[in-house]
Amino acid sequence: MLRFDIVETQASVWDKLKKVITGEQVAHAYLFQGPVGAGKEDTAYLFAASLNCLAPAGGVACGSCSSCQKVVHGNHPNIHVISPDGAFIKLQQMKELKKSIFLRQVDAGYQVVIVLQADKMTPETANSMLKILEEPPQRTVFILVANNNWALLPTVVSRCQKLSFKSLSIEERARVLAGEVSCDAAGAAVVLRLANGNETTAREMIEEGILELRDRVIHQAAGIAKLNAADALFLAEEWAKSDPEIVLKILLLWYRDLEVWKKTGAESLIVNQDKLDALKKAAEQIEEPQEIIDILLLAQQALVHNANKQLAMENMLLQWVKACG
Numbered sequence: 410m411l412r413f414d415i416v417e418t419q420a421s422v423w424d425k426l427k428k429v430i431t432g433e434q435v436a437h438a439y440l441f442q443g444p445v446g447a448g449k450e451d452t453a454y455l456f457a458a459s460l461n462c463l464a465p466a467g468g469v470a471c472g473s474c475s476s477c478q479k480v481v482h483g484n485h486p487n488i489h490v491i492s493p494d495g496a497f498i499k500l501q502q503m504k505e506l507k508k509s510i511f512l513r514q515v516d517a518g519y520q521v522v523i524v525l526q527a528d529k530m531t532p533e534t535a536n537s538m539l540k541i542l543e544e545p546p547q548r549t550v551f552i553l554v555a556n557n558n559w560a561l562l563p564t565v566v567s568r569c570q571k572l573s574f575k576s577l578s579i580e581e582r583a584r585v586l587a588g589e590v591s592c593d594a595a596g597a598a599v600v601l602r603l604a605n606g607n608e609t610t611a612r613e614m615i616e617e618g619i620l621e622l623r624d625r626v627i628h629q630a631a632g633i634a635k636l637n638a639a640d641a642l643f644l645a646e647e648w649a650k651s652d653p654e655i656v657l658k659i660l661l662l663w664y665r666d667l668e669v670w671k672k673t674g675a676e677s678l679i680v681n682q683d684k685l686d687a688l689k690k691a692a693e694q695i696e697e698p699q700e701i702i703d704i705l706l707l708a709q710q711a712l713v714h715n716a717n718k719q720l721a722m723e724n725m726l727l728q729w730v731k732a733c734g
């Protein structure tokens with residue numbers, strides 16, 4: 410899949426790349442550096458596609474010509490990708506690559522070698538690549554993608570044009586995530602926060618139904634004021650059996666939003682953007698969200714210290730019911 414949103418989100422990188430493509434001033438090697446999740450790999454593929462596209466617009470691949478389609482399907486003959494085989498990129502891999510790039514006659518576009526996790530090259534591999542860069546085959550571009558460029562040989566770094574990627578905001582990353590899974594950007598932003606910013610975890614959480622769980626938990630929380638002790642213990646059992654850590658995180662984010670809304674009335678500061686109506690309604694029913702937040706934090710502490718889950722949930726809900734009375 411080619412991701413085009415990256416042209417906007419990494420605008421300063423792409424301004425440079427578009428000039429490279431339209432001016433045909435292509436260097437032999439680029440180093441893409443920056444934080445995980447910044448779109449370096451996606452940019453590498455889109456740059457490779459753009460260098461080979463039959464009808465690029467303003468330097469960016471069209472996404473639909475026969476060349477772009479081959480990139481999408483991972484079978485473009487001009488594009489070679491190497492990544493660690495086990496812990497490292499091995500010398501043998503570079504030798505095989507060397508054979509194939511020197512053998513190919515490039516009639517149109519550019520031959521592009523994308524080296525993923527380039528910081529995982531062994532010194533032998535890196536030296537072998539340096540030799541290629543000293544006398545590269547015609548119309549061939551290396552793109553090194555690295556999270557830790559301190560782990561690269563300085564001799565390699567000095568041969569590359571460096572492009573630095575900025576870290577993306579939660580909202581920008583949520584838009585990307587929403588394109589990959591079945592949920593909207595607002596929901597994806599909530600889940601990214603629940604997952605402490607980790608996209609892989611967020612993707613798994615969405616697939617496991619975290620947003621449905623959030624809806625249920627928020628609905629249940631709204632009814633807690635009316636529960637008697639027996640019902641509270643029943644709900645405690647349900648939450649203890651699902652995933653109490655996640656339930657607490659959902660609730661903490663929700664009551665944080667309630668507190669922020671009551672204090673500021675600023676919609677833009679709310680995380681649960683897709684639940685604004687429900688949030689405003691809930692805010693009318695509660696005096697001091699901070700009181701509930703304190704109760705939730707105590708339960709979270711108890712779980713961190715390996716308390717019995719059922720007991721921790723029971724304690725929490727009994728205190729909660731009391732605080733509402």
Ligand SMILES: [Zn+2]
Nearest residue numbers: 462471474477
């Ligand atoms: Zn194209």
